[in-house]
Amino acid sequence: MRLAKFLAHSGVASRRAAERMIASGRVTVAGEVVTDPARDVDENSDVRVDAARVGPESREVFALNKPAGVVSTARDTHGRPTVVALVPSERRLYPVGRLDADTTGLILLTNDGELANQLTHPRYEVPKTYVATVEPGRVSERDLRLLRDGVELDDGITSPASARQVRFGVLEITIAEGRKRQVRRMVEAVGHRVVALERVAFGPLRLGGLGSGEHRRLSAAEVERLRKVAATIPRR
Numbered sequence: 261m262r263l264a265k266f267l268a269h270s271g272v273a274s275r276r277a278a279e280r281m282i283a284s285g286r287v288t289v290a291g292e293v294v295t296d297p298a299r300d301v302d303e304n305s306d307v308r309v310d311a312a313r314v315g316p317e318s319r320e321v322f323a324l325n326k327p328a329g330v331v332s333t334a335r336d337t338h339g340r341p342t343v344v345a346l347v348p349s350e351r352r353l354y355p356v357g358r359l360d361a362d363t364t365g366l367i368l369l370t371n372d373g374e375l376a377n378q379l380t381h382p383r384y385e386v387p388k389t390y391v392a393t394v395e396p397g398r399v400s401e402r403d404l405r406l407l408r409d410g411v412e413l414d415d416g417i418t419s420p421a422s423a424r425q426v427r428f429g430v431l432e433i434t435i436a437e438g439r440k441r442q443v444r445r446m447v448e449a450v451g452h453r454v455v456a457l458e459r460v461a462f463g464p465l466r467l468g469g470l471g472s473g474e475h476r477r478l479s480a481a482e483v484e485r486l487r488k489v490a491a492t493i494p495r496r
């Protein structure tokens with residue numbers, strides 16, 4: 261990787277600022293000053309800025325309980341608040357997948373692009389569990405069976421899912437796909453309307469006691485569990 265890019269990825273500075281650092285002779289590679297921003301380096305190259313060793317940027321993963329009205333893109337063209345703004349970090353974080361603006365609940369944010377890609381790639385089919393409040397509230401066993409077996413949507417039939425009625429008007433649905441507004445569309449396809457939707461689990465992680473708008477950094481063990489899920493779930 262180019263030296264300037266390596267410094268930027270390590271969180272030392274922006275790409276531009278890294279180029280200036282290099283030009284001013286503050287950067288050494290294996291003990292020698294390097295002024296070429298295109299020098300090829302990797303994690304084993306002993307890159308230093310002002311004599312301090314630069315390592316890969318530490319990876320962070322946060323869980324956030326997204327409130328309604330907050331968008332899960334990194335930026336919003338309509339000026340609405342974003343999930344990224346709710347999680348203060350030195351790192352540049354990205355949401356892992358999307359929730360609709362009006363959906364609440366568990367969303368992950370990370371600066372680990374590889375993990376984020378794996379967790380959202382359709383091939384890995386990470387299960388996600390939602391609690392949907394629906395109207396009309398009387399849901400037949402036939403509707404539940406349809407939700408489980410697959411319903412016809414305009415972008416194709418849905419893969420097998422779990423669906424159960426928690427109480428009158430409240431369903432718990434687990435899907436391993438991630439199509440746009442999928443749960444809302446599935447529920448509509450069986451003749452109901454979602455009036456509230458909350459994600460309560462993402463792979464092995466549960467929302468737990470996290471309050472609306474609150475976030476917490478995942479432990480190393482939790483991140484490891486996420487990585488395992490992304491690495492081992494086979495394609496059906």
Ligand code: URA
Pocket residue numbers: 358359360361363440441442443444445457
């Ligand atoms: N399904 C939906 O319909 N909306 C979401 O935000 C997530 C899943």
